[in-house]
Amino acid sequence: MSALLQKYVAPDWTTCLNKVPSTYLKLALRPTPIHPWRLHGVPDGFSVSIKRDDLTGCTLSGNKVRKLEFLLAEAVQTGCNCVVTCGGLQSNFCRAAAVASRQIGLDSHLFLRCPGNLDPSKAQCNGNLLLDRLVGANVFLVPPLSYEGKTNELGYVAGLKDKMSTYADKLRSSGQKPYNMPVGGSNLTGMWGYIEAFRELLDQGVAEQYDDIVFATGSGGTASGLSIANYLTGSKLKIHAVAVCDNANYFYDHVGDTLEAIGMGDKVKSTDILDVVDGYKGQGYGLTTDKDLRQLIEIASSTGIVLDPTYTLKGVQGLLGELKKNPTRFKGKRILHIHTGGIFGLYDGRITEILKSTPVTNRITVFSEP
Numbered sequence: 001m002s003a004l005l006q007k008y009v010a011p012d013w014t015t016c017l018n019k020v021p022s023t024y025l026k027l028a029l030r031p032t033p034i035h036p037w038r039l040h041g042v043p044d045g046f047s048v049s050i051k052r053d054d055l056t057g058c059t060l061s062g063n064k065v066r067k068l069e070f071l072l073a074e075a076v077q078t079g080c081n082c083v084v085t086c087g088g089l090q091s092n093f094c095r096a097a098a099v100a101s102r103q104i105g106l107d108s109h110l111f112l113r114c115p116g117n118l119d120p121s122k123a124q125c126n127g128n129l130l131l132d133r134l135v136g137a138n139v140f141l142v143p144p145l146s147y148e149g150k151t152n153e154l155g156y157v158a159g160l161k162d163k164m165s166t167y168a169d170k171l172r173s174s175g176q177k178p179y180n181m182p183v184g185g186s187n188l189t190g191m192w193g194y195i196e197a198f199r200e201l202l203d204q205g206v207a208e209q210y211d212d213i214v215f216a217t218g219s220g221g222t223a224s225g226l227s228i229a230n231y232l233t234g235s236k237l238k239i240h241a242v243a244v245c246d247n248a249n250y251f252y253d254h255v256g257d258t259l260e261a262i263g264m265g266d267k268v269k270s271t272d273i274l275d276v277v278d279g280y281k282g283q284g285y286g287l288t289t290d291k292d293l294r295q296l297i298e299i300a301s302s303t304g305i306v307l308d309p310t311y312t313l314k315g316v317q318g319l320l321g322e323l324k325k326n327p328t329r330f331k332g333k334r335i336l337h338i339h340t341g342g343i344f345g346l347y348d349g350r351i352t353e354i355l356k357s358t359p360v361t362n363r364i365t366v367f368s369e370p
């Protein structure tokens with residue numbers, strides 16, 4: 001397995017960081033393309049292009065693959081033979097982790113939050129979960145716990161992190177070597193996926209051709225990597241992360257903690273290098289209304305770009321909403337939106353009825369000879 005590892009030569013501008021990976025695994029198809037996007041609702045004077053990180057692969061698609069290049073390299077380098085991670089029932093990260101692990105010969109154990117009945121016989125066979133099952137991941141259905149444990153009036157309540165840790169101990173005692181990855185792969189190792197992605201953006205001329213970069217943020221890893229790299233390179237892009245869960249403080253704290261951990265805490269604050277756009281979670285993480293799904297259809301049917309309901313649709317709602325309400329929030333007029341993937345979340349069945357009742361997606365008739 002270690003034959004898969006490649007030597008990682010980090011960009012010169014990262015030499016000041018105190019933890020630089022020495023290896024990576026080539027998993028993502030990159031560079032991903034950038035092209036103009038004729039998105040409706042963009043005010044006159046602004047232009048929007050799109051970076052297609054939804055095209056980092058097929059079953060391995062989206063932003064998570066870039067993080068896994070460094071996370072799974074660390075797993076292989078440290079002699080692990082399986083991975084343990086967690087997320088929502090339709091987690092893109094867990095799916096990408098399960099597929100990539102299997103490709104490199106590792107088993108995967110996924111703790112998936114499942115609201116309601118924890119009955120495995122009723123578990124879905126669609127979207128990301130279909131792929132988890134196809135690659136033989138060991139799936140554990142768990143209630144919707146937070147990642148970190150917390151103390152309340154009943155005492156300490158274990159979070160998913162604790163459950164994964166106990167489970168990893170059990171695997172170890174049976175002779176396995178597990179590698180635990182946090183929710184969304186957003187730790188100091190996973191962040192390198194988007195430090196490296198920033199080098200790719202520079203090679204593509206983004207610093208000269210654009211003023212602002214906008215994307216959806218869920219666990220903060222993409223935001224950490226891009227904002228820190230933008231700062232380190234002295235590029236003058238403005239980085240905007242649209243929150244699809246939690247709130248702005250949560251993401252500023254996450255990036256702040258990361259700055260601290262990499263030895264930059266005394267040089268710069270997260271609020272200086274990142275703009276977290278709040279107010280676009282809608283009804284909450286993973287929840288969408290019929291109106292949202294109609295907008296997703298409108299964008300797909302007018303531009304050919306297919307968004308996912310949980311992340312990228314909300315990222316675009318944040319972009320369009322702020323361009324309209326608060327255009328001075330952007331540094332300039334040339335915007336690059338990063339499509340972070342998530343396509344399989346669209347296959348969970350919730351869009352079926354809207355498709356049938358929307359004229360443009362219901363152009364299905366039986367052909368009759370003219």
Ligand SMILES: Cc1ncc(COP(=O)(O)O)c(C=O)c1O
Pocket residue numbers: 062063064092093184186216217218219220221222223308311312340341342343
């Ligand atoms: C499709 C998609 N886009 C964006 C994100 C957010 O990225 P991050 O977790 O790095 O904030 C995620 C995962 O959380 C995702 O699956």
